[in-house]
Amino acid sequence: MLHDVLLVMQKTFHSKPEAERVCILSFDEMHIDRKICYDVSEDQILGPFSKVQLVLARGIMAGWKQPVFFNFDTTMTKHLLYEIIKKIEEKGLIVKAIVSDLAGISTLWKELEITSENNFFIHPLNCRKIWAFADPPHYLKLLRNHFLDTGLVLKDGTVLTKNIFEEVFKKDRGEYTSLKLKPQIC
Secondary structure, eight states: OOHHHHHHHHHHHTTSOHHHHEEEEEEEEEEOOOOOEEETTTTEEEOOOSEEEEEEEEESSSSOEEEEEEEETOOOOHHHHHHHHHHHHHTTOEEEEEEEOSSSOHHHHHHTTOOSSOOEEEOTTTOOEEEEEEOHHHHHHHHHHHHHHHOEEOTTSOEEOHHHHHHHHHHOOSSSTTSOOOGGGO
């Protein structure tokens, strides 16, 4: 936890109306270079690490965002998420939802019992619902990759594969200047 950040947030938000304190937590695990570095202020060697977990709190009805947690080589778990929610809410913020990409969180969603029919989990302290969302850009990228890898079967049995799009791009010679196809999607 970024405890100093949370203290500043507590002082900032303590007199704010509830609407400005309502937030969503977004988190992602990112791969980083496996390097060793020296922290001069702490006089310690850090690393090597292969990934970093970052949690960002973002106002839902107010325009603010703030990193509240990061740690190296840490997977998001139900226990860790609950601890982060508790610490944030102790400082006066109100967590209403979480958002994350779908890579690597299937275990967390199983722990939270998130399914296509149940898109919330119960708050660890006060039994209210916290909603779970998949990050739309990541979700669209996963759908695109799945389509390119496996194709799409239409109702009539026709199978569309990436080959169809490759053929269209090959035939596109700029004849339609106002509508130029973008091969970057493949």
